[in-house]
Amino acid sequence: MSCDEEARDAVETAARLARTEPVRSLEPLFGELPDDLGRPGVEMRACLLGELALVGARAGAPQLDAYAQRLRGLGHPLGRLPDQRLDIEHRFMVRVRGLGSVKTAQQLRSRFPEVPPSDTGAAAAWPAVGVPDDTRARAAARPFTAGGWARTPEVRFFALPAPLGPGDFGMSFLERLSVDCLRGDGTRVACVTTPDDVLNELFSAACYGGVGGHGQGGAYARLFAWDSLYALMGLPDRVPFLEAARRAADHRWVRFIASTPWFHHDTADLGLAVLDPSRTRVAVLAATDTDVTAPGASERP
Template identity: 85%
Template sequence: MSCDEETRDAVETAARLARTEPVRSLEPLFGELPDDPGQPGVEMRACLLQELALIGARTGRAHLDAYAERLRAWGHPLGRLPDQRLDVERRFMMRVRGMGPVKTAQQLRSRFPEMPPSVTGAAAARSAVGVPDDTRVRAAARPFTAGGWARTPEVRFFALPEPLDPGDFGMSFLERLPLDCLRGDGSGVACATTVDDVLDELFRATYHGGINGRGQGGAYARLFAWDALYALMGLPVHVPFLEAVRRTADHRWVRFVASTPWFHHDTADLGLAVLDPSRTRVAVLAATDTDVTAPDASARP
């Protein structure tokens, strides 16, 4: 997505219209199909289609469906997103009182079940081998870079010679991987979570924005969240969304935080780890939105 003012205006206009106008008054905007993807108003309408999908206002509207099909035919990045809000996206754009960002180990423990210590998990981590993949790194980091978080996330991928028992996929394992975010003498906590929690955190990173940026509309926040999830799972982009959702049940999802220099327990910190169905592939993402001078641990293979 371009960061130019024209695109920014399209994103913000679409978000405002979806919030303030009934869909029946917006439907005429899609009455005429464009002939050129660069035609004025196409980008705003592409964003608006996604905003309407996220509030459940896309179903059964012929003009909107035809416009979306034209976008897909052109290969517009928003065109491949689902026409309806999926169940796994139910937390998008929702604010729950008392449920802000997790900033401390205590908060993490209070919301998610902690993974117990594991001697075999610690031993397994020593045999992990880094797997460079710049394309996946960029996609997984995009919600945070696009949202203007204070620092570029650390994104790493690892391979194991033997399958890891899901019960060993916790802090004992993670803290022995060569991760910049866990470098230091601080202790950490890892808790089991679910894919809807992970997807929501990826969405929020762009939707609300960081201290060095500003929140973007739901359309691109949705796109970047899904692209990042696919990258963490190692899925090619052509895998259908519902198939991707089906496959998430075979993965193991973990959130973590630690008292190391990376995590500041201030504005927003996030640690995510994913174990694939073979139990031999691990993805890790760590992000912080605290603007302080710290050792560089930017996204790298």
């Protein structure tokens, strides 16, 4: 098998075991601690620990804790994740009937409070300065690129010369920024949302994958979602997850949708923007997916 096939097999096996087997029957898998991340079965076990953490089955299992500690010592990327689901992650893998992806402005307005038009917000966008950061942009886009969404997401960062009022952080402001996704004619709507909603959207994008891509499984989807959230907030990796969750509550989060040419208007469209606590730094992320051949549909990172 290719490396990609081996990785997918590890992800799928771990997800299946976490769903179907009790922890007691899985504990013998973790009896021998690894000394090399490249050893057969180590990747599957790392994914399995991540899946078990998401379903609340890691607590009180010393063998699993010891294995996780060894993975952290060896530098496995999944090793730094919390060993249990955090409160901000409460929506992960929870699907509610009737609450699928938001595809229309009407659906967005029905779920979230819309930000009213603001002349001061529109004026504040003109002096905004783009702050390119390719590394940060790749991390923010990772849930979508890993999941194989049809178009490479657009990620932009901006700095403002003066603080922006929270009530001015809406479409009047966003549509005047230098972002491709909002160019052209079409309906535009921006609504206030919460950090847990944003984190869940990032997790779902990676976990379930795009129409032409592959789901990454719960463990890696969780990692990519957090990496994206950290990037959107501009946080360094050394910030603990609980501290990141606390800081996320101090940011202003917005979801938007637009019927502009950049979006495919097919299977899934998502726009996110965040204003930092100083009210002078803004991040924008837009993603779109489709199951038909369209301009940009075959783009891959």
